[in-house]
Amino acid sequence: MGRKNHGKAHGRVKLPVQETNEEEGVPKISPQKRSEVKNLVGKLLKVTSTILPTPNASKEWEIHLEIEKLLEKINKLESDMKIPISDRDTRIEEFINWMKENGAEIDGIKIAQFPGYGYGIKAEKNFAQGDLLIAVPRKVMLTTENVGDSLLGPLMRTDPMLQHMPNVALSLLLLIEKFKPDSFWKPYIAVLPAEYTTVLYFKTNELQELKGSPSLEPALKQCRNIARQYAYFSNLFQQSTDPGIASLREVFTYEQYCWAVSTVMTRQNFVPSSDGKSMLTALIPMWDMCNHTNGKLSTDFNAVQDRSECMACRDYQAGEQIFIFYGPRTNSELFVHNGFVYPDNEHDGLRLKLGVSREDPLQPERSKLLCRLGIPAAGDFLLRKGPDPVDGRLLAFLRVFNMGSEHLKHWLSSDRSCDLVYPDCALETEVESKMWKFLLTRINLLQRAYPTTLEEDCKKLKNPLLTPCSLLAVQLRISEKLLLDAAEEYVKQRIKT
Numbered sequence: 001m002g003r004k005n006h007g008k009a010h011g012r013v014k015l016p017v018q019e020t021n022e023e024e025g026v027p028k029i030s031p032q033k034r035s036e037v038k039n040l041v042g043k044l045l046k047v048t049s050t051i052l053p054t055p056n057a058s059k060e061w062e063i064h065l066e067i068e069k070l071l072e073k074i075n076k077l078e079s080d081m082k083i084p085i086s087d088r089d090t091r092i093e094e095f096i097n098w099m100k101e102n103g104a105e106i107d108g109i110k111i112a113q114f115p116g117y118g119y120g121i122k123a124e125k126n127f128a129q130g131d132l133l134i135a136v137p138r139k140v141m142l143t144t145e146n147v148g149d150s151l152l153g154p155l156m157r158t159d160p161m162l163q164h165m166p167n168v169a170l171s172l173l174l175l176i177e178k179f180k181p182d183s184f185w186k187p188y189i190a191v192l193p194a195e196y197t198t199v200l201y202f203k204t205n206e207l208q209e210l211k212g213s214p215s216l217e218p219a220l221k222q223c224r225n226i227a228r229q230y231a232y233f234s235n236l237f238q239q240s241t242d243p244g245i246a247s248l249r250e251v252f253t254y255e256q257y258c259w260a261v262s263t264v265m266t267r268q269n270f271v272p273s274s275d276g277k278s279m280l281t282a283l284i285p286m287w288d289m290c291n292h293t294n295g296k297l298s299t300d301f302n303a304v305q306d307r308s309e310c311m312a313c314r315d316y317q318a319g320e321q322i323f324i325f326y327g328p329r330t331n332s333e334l335f336v337h338n339g340f341v342y343p344d345n346e347h348d349g350l351r352l353k354l355g356v357s358r359e360d361p362l363q364p365e366r367s368k369l370l371c372r373l374g375i376p377a378a379g380d381f382l383l384r385k386g387p388d389p390v391d392g393r394l395l396a397f398l399r400v401f402n403m404g405s406e407h408l409k410h411w412l413s414s415d416r417s418c419d420l421v422y423p424d425c426a427l428e429t430e431v432e433s434k435m436w437k438f439l440l441t442r443i444n445l446l447q448r449a450y451p452t453t454l455e456e457d458c459k460k461l462k463n464p465l466l467t468p469c470s471l472l473a474v475q476l477r478i479s480e481k482l483l484l485d486a487a488e489e490y491v492k493q494r495i496k497t
């Protein structure tokens with residue numbers, strides 16, 4: 001598909017390396033600095049590959065600090081390869097023309113700035129729910145199907161990371177296209193943000209705002225994974241004798257990798273492959289300018305017209321911002337994977353790590369009953385936002401977790417054990433009361449882990465000097481605390497009755 005549609009844009013062309021800017025190439029760094037980077041990358045690979053036998057937040061933080069120190073040195077050395085950033089604002093018209101020339105249907109909408117959102121899509125006429133808003137032909141999408149035809153093709157066929165992680169492959173492809181002067185996707189890449197507020201862009205003091213939050217651990221994991229990927233590819237590119245890869249080596253820095261990964265993380269979608277047999281990770285120009293709101297998914301792939309179609313998820317008046325629904329994600333997930341927090345999130349929830357201890361003498365019985373219910377004996381459970389914070393899965397786990405041996409025996413021999421997921425299941429009062437008290441203790445422990453109060457956070461949010469990343473961390477803390485407070489109230493009511 002790629003070769004047929006885009007001709008030489010996908011061909012194996014060597015990236016030019018000159019001494020000036022993004023349009024012409026990237027300035028080189030000295031052989032001495034390159035060798036220093038190589039040395040630091042070796043250390044980075046080692047630190048990022050540390051295996052912790054059990055999850056340990058303070059050890060994870062120590063590792064993060066070590067990683068940060070190495071990355072700081074690497075960034076300094078690689079700063080010679082920095083390129084000036086062009087203003088995306090000045091490239092919008094060219095991008096819109098490119099989209100239309102390539103068959104996109106984008107009448108009645110435009111790209112505009114919205115405070116607090118960056119760019120977004122604005123309605124220029126009225127749209128009714130279900131109307132077609134944006135149609136993007138496959139031709140302009142950047143997908144993992146394009147990787148095979150690119151400089152990465154030979155590596156893709158042998159490298160396990162590229163084969164198993166399509167988002168990584170797409171990130172590297174995006175970098176290749178960014179630095180290819182005649183890239184077909186140049187008008188698209190020119191309107192992408194120059195930087196992001198994903199956790200990869202957080203400074204140590206900004207990440208510290210998450211102290212006590214259950215979101216700190218996944219945020220640190222994300223930083224560690226991306227640093228490891230960078231180290232892995234940096235090493236690989238240094239050693240490769242492939243001329244295509246040698247060109248990639250000249251532009252590959254930690255900063256550029258973070259940019260590419262963050263672009264893919266915050267904008268990716270999935271489309272069917274050209275033969276319809278599998279799903280591809282894809283960047284969909286224009287559609288990816290839409291910001292998120294509560295609602296229903298309203299984008300689909302039209303196989304007949306070979307294009308992605310986005311419908312209005314509600315009525316829109318001319319002048320309004322048009323939103324889409326990204327999917328049911330918690331604020332913690334939006335924070336770690338999408339670089340924003342959505343205070344009105346209907347799908348918000350808080351991850352509770354729960355598990356039956358191997359030391360528990362009743363562990364075999366509990367595990368057996370949980371298994372019967374299709375629930376793992378250890379794992380992540382979600383405490384939901386809203387009037388009904390405990391879903392059936394969590395409820396059943398808590399019940400089984402708090403049963404005595406007689407109760408377990410009863411429920412293991414009962415053919416009604418599936419009822420344990422329902423709130424109105426006729427359960428022994430003793431178990432019910434024990435489990436609500438257990439949940440209350442867990443909620444209180446989480447609440448006490450935060451070093452600040454909700455009032456202090458709300459006050460901090462109003463500080464005009466707060467950086468965008470700190471602002472997100474404080475917003476996340478607030479949404480977590482509000483959720484915990486509401487869940488605490490709910491559980492206290494259950495204990496009373």
Ligand SMILES: C[S@@+](CC[C@H](N)C(=O)[O-])C[C@H]1O[C@@H](n2cnc3c(N)ncnc32)[C@H](O)[C@@H]1O
Nearest residue numbers: 117118119266267288289290291292338339340
């Ligand atoms: C797919 S892009 C949307 C276009 C983006 N605003 C831009 O300027 O290119 C997703 C990014 O938009 C921002 N975003 C999307 N929905 C948002 C929301 N409801 N509130 C705040 N930021 C949002 C976040 O920065 C997110 O990473």
